[in-house]
Amino acid sequence: MDPITPAYGATVLLLIAAAAVALLLVLIIKVKLHAFVALVVVSVLTAVAAGIPVADIPTALLAGFGGTLGAVALLVGFGVMLGRLLELTGGAQVLADTMINRFGEQRAPLALGVAALLFGFPIFFDAGLVVFLPIILTVARRFGGSVLTYALPAAGAFAAMHAIVPPHPGPVAAGEFVGADLGVVLLVGLPVAIVSWFVGSYLVSRYLGARFQVDVPTVLFGRENDGIEVDAAGEKQATRLPSFWTVVGLLLIPLVLITGNTLVNTLRTAGKISDDAVWADVLTLLGTTSVALLIALLVAIAVFGTRGRSMADTTRILDEALAPICSIILITGAGGMFGFVLRTSGIGSALTDSLSDVGLPLLLQAFVISTVLRVAQGSATVALTTTAGLIASQATEAGYGDFKLTLIVIAIAAGATVLSHVNDSGFWLVSRFFGMDEATTLKTWTVMETTLGLSAFGLASLLWLFA
Structure with a gap:
């Protein structure tokens, strides 16, 4: 469903959006209404207040709900089943022990973040978070304390890579809009993403983890694992732990497949691969996130799922997951x-029209417009692409080289990262995965996303002075 012609000006629409967010927070935090029910109710009321034709409201609701489920349901389902097998057979424990032995307890959060940066290069935020979930929870359970100490560095790493570094779709689209060379965007964006993550995510998460005690959630994987099975009679039986490289090889399956998909799409966009190449279509299919996770799950079932149990028992485990x-x-x-x-x-579109001539320096204008769009409608990708399209002509007229154009792309990505809140589906994914209520998620995840985006914009501004 395409956006309608705005029924009101930008000011009125912003007030409607602000009132909707406030009502949603009151219903969830104060009234204690279930978040799912509250979100649906507020969505309907917002659609009516914003002037969406009544006949189109059901279509809008179903399009938003179904579109998000299409991207999330398969990914989360396959990912959680894979994570359950990894944890139940001791695979997650093997990874955690190896990581701890090599980096030490004090540097475990740093090690998780660095590993997430590597995995986050080709993998989208939500997919990476799902795959890493059992590892994060196992490490957190091993040492105790707040799960945020271990979760936020990893989640922040995936967020930084997804927002700033090609070949992720947001920075690629923004780079193409403003005419920046994508190779330069990659070369500059990668170190900016790493430094921004370290300052705005890792260091901040240490403070947040110490201030907010969030227990390790048990709803997804339970507690008694560590390579110990429970047989049909209810008695514990020790199982042989898988090797470290077996577990790593399993996790590399989706990484390699998704990387292949990304490379094919990048080369096709550049005209290096024919649109009729069947082998490229096959790699694209196998590297689709949900398909890649399905393949990894099937391999996990074959390698881990039948170890000391019947297929019926494995099916029961997956069903319970x-x-x-x-x-x-x-x-x-x-x-x-x-x-x-x-x-x-x-x-x-209303905000785009009103912000098209704000009279700010272009780098700051890119950040401000992207931030306003991100806060108003929730989608980082929409904020990225809309802002890039809006300022593309100004960037062209200014005659900037690839380096300054890249910094503009980073500024747009920084604005599209900050202030993740209740209109962002990623906010709810993080909230529920790590067992946080909405108020705690706003005080932790939202704060960390904001410091991450501000760090990226600060680096872009500093580099601009020397460009």
């Missing part, structure tokens, strides 16, 4: 619905 994530998927889908209603109401 799916039950707790129903709420996560529904709430994430409803969060996507809320954001989609805001976008469909025309708030993006």
